Amino acid sequence: MSKSSHKPVIAVIPGDGIGPEVVAQAVKVLIAAAGEDTFEFSQYELGAQHWLDTGEVLSDETLADLATRDAIILGAVGAAPGSSTIPSGLLERGLLLKLRFEFDQDVNLRPSKIYPGVVTPLSQAVLDQGPVDFVVVREGTEGMYVGNGGTLRQGTPNEVATEVSINTAFGVERVVRYAFELATKRSNKVTLVHKHNVLVNAGGLWSRIVDQVATEYPSVEHDYLHVDAATINLAVDPQRFDVIVTDNLFGDILTDEAAAVTGGIGLAPSANINTARTYPSMFEPVHGSAPDIAGKGIADPTAAISSMALLLTHLGYEKEAQRVNDAVSADISERGIAKRSTVEIGDAIAARLA
Amino acid sequence: MSKSSHKPVIAVIPGDGIGPEVVAQAVKVLIAAAGEDTFEFSQYELGAQHWLDTGEVLSDETLADLATRDAIILGAVGAAPGSSTIPSGLLERGLLLKLRFEFDQDVNLRPSKIYPGVVTPLSQAVLDQGPVDFVVVREGTEGMYVGNGGTLRQGTPNEVATEVSINTAFGVERVVRYAFELATKRSNKVTLVHKHNVLVNAGGLWSRIVDQVATEYPSVEHDYLHVDAATINLAVDPQRFDVIVTDNLFGDILTDEAAAVTGGIGLAPSANINTARTYPSMFEPVHGSAPDIAGKGIADPTAAISSMALLLTHLGYEKEAQRVNDAVSADISERGIAKRSTVEIGDAIAARLA
Ligand SMILES: CC(C)[C@H](C(=O)O)[C@@H](O)C(=O)O
Ligand SMILES: CC(C)[C@H](C(=O)O)[C@@H](O)C(=O)O
Numbered sequence: 141m142s143k144s145s146h147k148p149v150i151a152v153i154p155g156d157g158i159g160p161e162v163v164a165q166a167v168k169v170l171i172a173a174a175g176e177d178t179f180e181f182s183q184y185e186l187g188a189q190h191w192l193d194t195g196e197v198l199s200d201e202t203l204a205d206l207a208t209r210d211a212i213i214l215g216a217v218g219a220a221p222g223s224s225t226i227p228s229g230l231l232e233r234g235l236l237l238k239l240r241f242e243f244d245q246d247v248n249l250r251p252s253k254i255y256p257g258v259v260t261p262l263s264q265a266v267l268d269q270g271p272v273d274f275v276v277v278r279e280g281t282e283g284m285y286v287g288n289g290g291t292l293r294q295g296t297p298n299e300v301a302t303e304v305s306i307n308t309a310f311g312v313e314r315v316v317r318y319a320f321e322l323a324t325k326r327s328n329k330v331t332l333v334h335k336h337n338v339l340v341n342a343g344g345l346w347s348r349i350v351d352q353v354a355t356e357y358p359s360v361e362h363d364y365l366h367v368d369a370a371t372i373n374l375a376v377d378p379q380r381f382d383v384i385v386t387d388n389l390f391g392d393i394l395t396d397e398a399a400a401v402t403g404g405i406g407l408a409p410s411a412n413i414n415t416a417r418t419y420p421s422m423f424e425p426v427h428g429s430a431p432d433i434a435g436k437g438i439a440d441p442t443a444a445i446s447s448m449a450l451l452l453t454h455l456g457y458e459k460e461a462q463r464v465n466d467a468v469s470a471d472i473s474e475r476g477i478a479k480r481s482t483v484e485i486g487d488a489i490a491a492r493l494a
Numbered sequence: 495m496s497k498s499s500h501k502p503v504i505a506v507i508p509g510d511g512i513g514p515e516v517v518a519q520a521v522k523v524l525i526a527a528a529g530e531d532t533f534e535f536s537q538y539e540l541g542a543q544h545w546l547d548t549g550e551v552l553s554d555e556t557l558a559d560l561a562t563r564d565a566i567i568l569g570a571v572g573a574a575p576g577s578s579t580i581p582s583g584l585l586e587r588g589l590l591l592k593l594r595f596e597f598d599q600d601v602n603l604r605p606s607k608i609y610p611g612v613v614t615p616l617s618q619a620v621l622d623q624g625p626v627d628f629v630v631v632r633e634g635t636e637g638m639y640v641g642n643g644g645t646l647r648q649g650t651p652n653e654v655a656t657e658v659s660i661n662t663a664f665g666v667e668r669v670v671r672y673a674f675e676l677a678t679k680r681s682n683k684v685t686l687v688h689k690h691n692v693l694v695n696a697g698g699l700w701s702r703i704v705d706q707v708a709t710e711y712p713s714v715e716h717d718y719l720h721v722d723a724a725t726i727n728l729a730v731d732p733q734r735f736d737v738i739v740t741d742n743l744f745g746d747i748l749t750d751e752a753a754a755v756t757g758g759i760g761l762a763p764s765a766n767i768n769t770a771r772t773y774p775s776m777f778e779p780v781h782g783s784a785p786d787i788a789g790k791g792i793a794d795p796t797a798a799i800s801s802m803a804l805l806l807t808h809l810g811y812e813k814e815a816q817r818v819n820d821a822v823s824a825d826i827s828e829r830g831i832a833k834r835s836t837v838e839i840g841d842a843i844a845a846r847l848a
Contacts, residue, residue, distance in 0.1 A: 218691060221718050228701070229694040237692070259619075261730045266615045284693060289659070291695045295702065299663035301695040305643070309653035335743075337572060338591070339638060340583040341645045341655040347582070348649065364575050368750035369782075375729065375754040376615045389689075393747060396722035400729040428723075 143456040148210035149180045150451075151420065156187040156231065157429025158439035158482075159215020165441035165486025166213060169467075170448040172493040173460045182209065186235055187217050188226055197234030203242060207419055211451050212239065214424040215444065220431035233287060240280050243419035245412035246311065247318050248280035248388075249450065250395040250426060254378075257473040258403035266376060272402060274381035275326070277319040278391025280412055282311040283342075285388040307342045307387065312349045314415060319385035320357040329382035330354075330362040333370045333390055346387065370394060374401055399426055406440030407472070409447035411454060421454055423447040437481045442468060445489055467492035497810040502564035503534045504805075505774065510541040510585065511783025512793035512836075513569025519795035519840025520567060523821075524802040526847040527814045536563065540589055541571050542580055551588030557596060565805050566593065566776040569798065570783035577785075587641060594634050597773035599766035600665065601672050602634035602742075603804065604749040604780060608732075611827040612757040620730060626756060628735035629680070631673040632745025634766055636665040637696075639742040661696045661741065666703045672769060673739035674711040683736035684708075684716040687724045687744055700741065724748060728755055753780055760794030761826065763801035765808060775808055777801040791835045796822060799843055821846035 152167060154160035167181065184202065191197050206212060217236045219226035239245070253273040254260060260267070288304040316332075323330045332350045336343025347364065354362050365373060367390045373380055374397050386394060399408035408426035425443030433439055446468050452461035467489045480488070506521060508514035521535065538556065545551050560566060571590045573580035593599070607627040608614060614621070642658040670686075677684045686704045690697025701718065708716050719727060721744045727734055728751050740748060753762035762780035779797030787793055800822050806815035821843045834842070 229691045232691040261620045289695045301661045301699040303659040303693045305657040307655045337583045337586040339657045341643045342657050345655040371751035372754040397725035400726040
């Protein structure tokens with residue numbers, strides 16, 4: 141994409157828990173990479189505290205305002221599971237998922253790679269099989285995340301609770317196409333992950349669309365794994381993957397496992413891309429608000445920082461994106477086992493860009 | 495449970511792919527452990543070939559006949575993903591899941607442990623954290639597996655496909671209760687895995703029931719993980735788990751990852767238990783029909799064999815179950831890296847029981 145003619149304005153939503161801590165470092169690195177005058181930033185105080193203060197999760201005015209921005213940086217939102225002050229799902233569904241859905245962020249892009257020197261939970265034998273470098277293209281606006289379903293006779297012995305996964309040819313095709321296109325710029329391999337032997341309706345739709353789109357990309361090989369088998373492959377043979385395309389829920393699950401096996405959720409970036417470019421795309425670490433370590437200054441900001449490379453690429457700053465990636469890669473390779481603070485890691489990566 | 499007064503009759507469904515190969519070894523070991531005269535066996539030729547021959551997956555007569563048996567041993571069913579002769583899901587939904595649902599096998603029990611000496615994909619650092627030994631109590635008759643949903647405008651650009659997860663207080667409570675009861679015989683810890691921040695209806699139901707049942711088990715500690723976080727923990731801290739309780743789909747996914755990190759799907763047994771004991775329970779390896787290695791005599795029968803220990807326990811043969819577990823454990827610890835055939839492994843374990 142070519143750069144925009146006006147100075148891009150980036151919305152910053154630090155959010156909850158460790159969100160504000162990692163976002164501060166991400167913005168610092170973004171400025172170090174792109175220069176002081178490249179972007180304007182506009183901060184939005186949304187999340188748990190905002191809700192406690194105002195009773196509002198995300199107003200229509202704020203949503204309309206965010207829609208005018210060129211990109212969004214989001215830290216993390218959500219209370220601790222079991223929080224007694226904040227209902228489960230309120231911030232996730234009312235803020236994070238609301239943005240993904242309202243801004244039609246159809247491609248949730250989540251790269252995973254094992255950086256040289258990084259500590260992973262995998263054995264040397266698995267690592268010796270070769271370098272690990274793949275991308276998950278997670279659908280972002282459909283499936284089990286549509287918020288469709290309900291509860292009957294809640295709290296009684298006769299309660300029934302449903303969740304409906306909705307999948308459309310329109311929604312599936314655009315992310316499948318994105319995955320194949322992406323594969324042509326990588327190692328020409330797409331793996332569909334689903335569970336079509338049980339979820340025959342949704343799985344049938346996904347499989348048929350992959351087969352159709354594949355005919356347009358003769359240079360791209362494609363295969364299929366059931367989601368349960370995919371979790372095995374991520375642990376024993378992560379080298380087999382290039383581009384994984386999958387639905388919203390399976391993508392959520394697989395990308396956390398992918399982050400774990402490639403060195404931890406502290407390193408995993410993501411982009412929620414509105415491929416139509418009619419709304420801002422959103423860049424955020426894969427990790428959540430991690431209330432257990434919030435406020436201690438020990439959260440790893442690398443995932444948020446790497447997400448800035450995805451933002452730069454999306455806005456047309458390829459060279460700057462590459463520099464962020466290189467700085468992150470160098471920092472990771474040299475970090476050793478000494479624990480550094482959130483700010484120290486941000487400073488170290490920013491210093492490499494100076 | 496006390497042993498039945500009549501000679502128990504065990505239905506054997508070898509099924510597809512490697513199913514028949516591993517089941518032969520499992521039955522051999524079962525007889526070696528319990529003696530020639532303890533059980534009667536009745537074989538059922540069901541699966542891909544039966545369907546191709548007759549056009550029938552499972553007739554009402556066969557189902558009624560199976561219902562009279564004391565237990566079922568199942569190998570594996572299902573064609574290769576992408577098979578052109580057998581529609582995806584036909585055998586899974588028409589046979590395997592049909593049995594789980596018709597026989598109300600509410601608890602799908604899947605133990606995972608790292609045997610001393612086994613090769614796992616985990617690093618020494620993770621293994622050094624301590625022994626890994628946990629059980630997943632997967633709900634077996636509800637959730638995304640109910641086969642509820644459909645397709646509109648199939649094959650057109652306007653296709654919509656849905657899958658409905660149905661969850662009931664009745665169905666959730668009995669497996670949660672089973673999990674807490676089991677925890678009292680183990681390390682007194684239950685972890686609920688769900689995604690209640692997104693699936694607020696189903697997740698709310700599960701969380702409330704766990705909280706309720708927990709009050710009856712003051713000695714059992716309980717906690718909660720989102721399914722995505724659980725996949726991380728399985729890789730970096732599997733020692734944290736004792737009893738995991740979760741829904742049908744999350745259980746499917748987690749138990750494959752659990753099998754992978756504890757030494758492979760070739761070792762993972764399972765029991766589909768009808769806790770009401772009004773129908774036969776079913777014992778099967780976690781792995782599938784593995785068409786890629788079928789017919790080569792190289793499938794590891796250990797998972798099917800370990801499932802016989804679960805069968806023996808269920809039918810009241812505790813001592814014999816323990817002997818099977820000990821034989822399996824000894825075999826695994828001494829197997830080294832030399833590849834043995836399916837039959838050689840079965841023979842070796844049976845020999846330890848002679
Ligand atoms: C916080 C939560 C709603 C979110 C999701 O499930 O998508 C998170 O886990 C993620 O992966 O971005
Ligand atoms: C074969 C398939 C239908 C089955 C399931 O999804 O339950 C299998 O993966 C399992 O875990 O037993």
